[in-house]
Amino acid sequence: MTIRTWVVAFLLLWPLASAGVRAQQPDTAVLSESTKRQAAVPADTASEILDALVRLPLAAVLGAALAVRPRRRGTPPRQPAVIQTQIILAIVGAVVMMVVGTNLARAFGVVGAAGLVRYRAKIADPKDAGVMLSTLALGLASGVGLYAIAIFSGVFILLALWVIESFEPKKRDAFIVKVKIGDDTDSRRGDIEAILRRHRVDFELTSSSDEEVCYDVEVPLELRRARVTNAILKLDPAGHAAVEWAEKKTK
Structure with a gap:
């Protein structure tokens, strides 16, 4: 077969081959509609x-x-x-x-x-x-x-x-507590700190003298400070004790 014969055969068979390929391919309109329906269906x-x-x-x-x-x-x-x-x-x-x-x-x-x-x-x-x-x-x-x-x-x-x-630590209120019990307050530190521990108050001594002791304390939110105050005041039956609470400002 000459080259001319191959060229003629190719030109004659090309339309038939193209038609067959198009027949095998799905309709794009139908495919797009199917794709849209699948996309509309939730996973x-x-x-x-x-x-x-x-x-x-x-x-x-x-x-x-x-x-x-x-x-x-x-x-x-x-x-x-x-x-x-x-x-x-x-x-x-x-x-x-x-x-x-x-x-x-x-x-x-x-x-x-x-x-x-x-x-x-x-x-x-x-x-x-x-x-x-x-x-x-x-x-x-x-x-x-x-x-x-x-x-x-x-x-x-x-x-x-x-x-x-x-796991979050419980919130506590911070205060500065000053306690005065007569002229020998420093000797009553043990009793004062025992009361603070009994009421689950975290404390740190910041100053101490015969007239006054001062603590930085952290008090549980549910604790009423009046209970701690009354317990400390009972340490002085003569009624000369004094307790002062000052809210500590956080930095």
Whole structure:
């Protein structure tokens, strides 16, 4: 066969081959409609929960590992509220990424929603800021219809908060206490400190003299200071004792 024959055969068979290939390919309109229907169908609820069951605890563990890492000598101690906030932020990041996935529109939605958060007021506890972001993440999950992720994440965050707050030291009020018991107050220090210990008051002696002793104390929130005052006043039956409480300003 000459080259001319091959060229003619190619020109004759090309339309048939093209038609056969087009016949085997699915209709793009039908395919796009099918893709849209699949995209409209939410992911399997059980699969979402299983993914969250792995991702959220992993984020919490890794966040905790960084938050409670060993402290180098000479560095200031870490605040419990900051440690708790770091763990919460790791969980929030996992929830947000489960909500976003590979959806670019959701990613822009998260950026826009996060931009609405403004901390105009001073937040005393950094953990409260983490809880605010948690509620934002749960709202995003609910808003896009990921109900299983929203519910499971909400329960998980509640459990995480309950666990990390159980390690939080109890809050105490700080005061400066001045005690006067006659002209020999210093000799009654043992009795005064025994009363403070009995009422679970942490104390540190700052000054002592015959006329007055002074302590820096930390009092449990639920303790009524009047009970401590009355117990100290009973040390002087003559009624010449005096107890002065002054709130200590934190730096």
